[in-house]
Amino acid sequence: MxxxxxxxxxxxxxxxxxxxxxxxxxxxxxxxxxxxxxxxxxxxxxxDLSVNRQTELLKAENDKLHGQVSRLEERLAVLERIATDPAERVSREIDALR
Incomplete structure (x- = not known):
């Protein structure tokens, strides 16, 4: 044993x-x-992609998304201004643009 x-x-x-x-x-x-x-x-x-290539792709996507967020923030600021401004002033600005 x-x-x-x-x-x-x-x-x-x-x-x-x-x-x-x-x-x-x-x-x-x-x-x-x-x-x-x-x-x-x-x-x-x-x-698999190399780590460097994946990093480059993620950076490019991040830059693209950052640009989209910036444009959306600008549009939101305009909409907030329109919503909070008096209706008379907004109508005058619209008429001035025509």
Missing amino acids: SSSIGLLIPLAAITVGPTAWAFNNWVRARHGYPIETKKGQLVSRDG
Whole structure:
């Protein structure tokens, strides 16, 4: 009995590490996280964009959305002014534009 336990201990020590690494990478891949090599280096996926490219795209989208928000704020300020100004003054300004 003790000889079989003595054999299982080194066998378990050898197999636990690689099994845990494989399971860890399987979970990471399944949930979209980057996969690591045995040395701990990240492996890039073929279909993924590089981090720099993703950052550039996000910056461009952020600039576009910032411009839209600025235009909407300007329009809202005009609408607030129209809503709070006296009706007579607004009608005079509209007539002046015609």
